[in-house]
Amino acid sequence: MNNIIVISGPSGSGKSTLIRRLLHKHPEIVFSVSHTTRPRREREVEGRDYYFIGVEQFKQMIANDEFVEWAEVYGNYYGTGAREIETRRKQEQNKFLALDIDVQGARNIKTKYPDALFIFVVPPSLEELQNRLLKREKKEDESTRTRLEIARQELKEYGTYDYIVVNKDLDEAFYILNAIYTAYRNTTARREYFIKRLAMGGKE
Numbered sequence: 001m002n003n004i005i006v007i008s009g010p011s012g013s014g015k016s017t018l019i020r021r022l023l024h025k026h027p028e029i030v031f032s033v034s035h036t037t038r039p040r041r042e043r044e045v046e047g048r049d050y051y052f053i054g055v056e057q058f059k060q061m062i063a064n065d066e067f068v069e070w071a072e073v074y075g076n077y078y079g080t081g082a083r084e085i086e087t088r089r090k091q092e093q094n095k096f097l098a099l100d101i102d103v104q105g106a107r108n109i110k111t112k113y114p115d116a117l118f119i120f121v122v123p124p125s126l127e128e129l130q131n132r133l134l135k136r137e138k139k140e141d142e143s144t145r146t147r148l149e150i151a152r153q154e155l156k157e158y159g160t161y162d163y164i165v166v167n168k169d170l171d172e173a174f175y176i177l178n179a180i181y182t183a184y185r186n187t188t189a190r191r192e193y194f195i196k197r198l199a200m201g202g203k204e
């Protein structure tokens with residue numbers, strides 16, 4: 001049984017905020033910390049947000065087959081460590097692992113873990129996405145244009161996902177995300193262990 005939740009979404013979709021809220025509400029969900037070659041941002045913490053490593057080390061890890069998936073996103077490398085996913089996944093029956101990865105990563109995870117939950121967070125419109133990106137970056141620069149173009153490409157990959165969360169209003173989007181997770185957590189396959197015990201007089 002794989003308790004894996006994959007959440008993707010274009011830059012500016014509000015995906016990171018939604019994931020933070022989900023983790024805050026559900027302590028049984030563990031965040032999968034990826035490796036990346038991009039520089040650490042001011043508020044990021046090594047080992048909490050990412051493992052920040054150099055390109056050479058990243059390539060060595062690829063060669064050693066240490067990633068369950070990896071991809072190049074916005075000119076940097078990102079990868080999910082195989083060890084991360086395997087050890088955390090097996091820890092406990094009731095733990096869930098959340099992966100914040102791009103569309104390429106989601107596709108690769110789907111091949112390896114088809115029973116994972118795949119959620120795509122999208123903006124209500126490209127105009128709104130542009131506004132959010134501009135607000136974040138203060139001025140229209142190459143990066144905003146690049147991210148918009150990449151978003152347009154990413155949206156075409158919707159077929160990989162089980163659910164689409166349109167983030168127009170953050171509270172509403174979170175309500176939907178939470179409902180999706182709650183349903184996944186209570187599928188018969190994930191409740192089998194409990195229901196067998198229940199029949200013998202056990203408790204949750």
Ligand code: 5GP
Nearest residue numbers: 034070071073078079080100101102104105
């Ligand atoms: P950021 O640099 O803004 O933190 O992330 C950029 C993009 O890389 C986001 O879409 C994020 O989901 C994706 N990403 C982060 N970690 C991984 C990973 O391990 N694998 C893949 N494929 N994408 C990742």
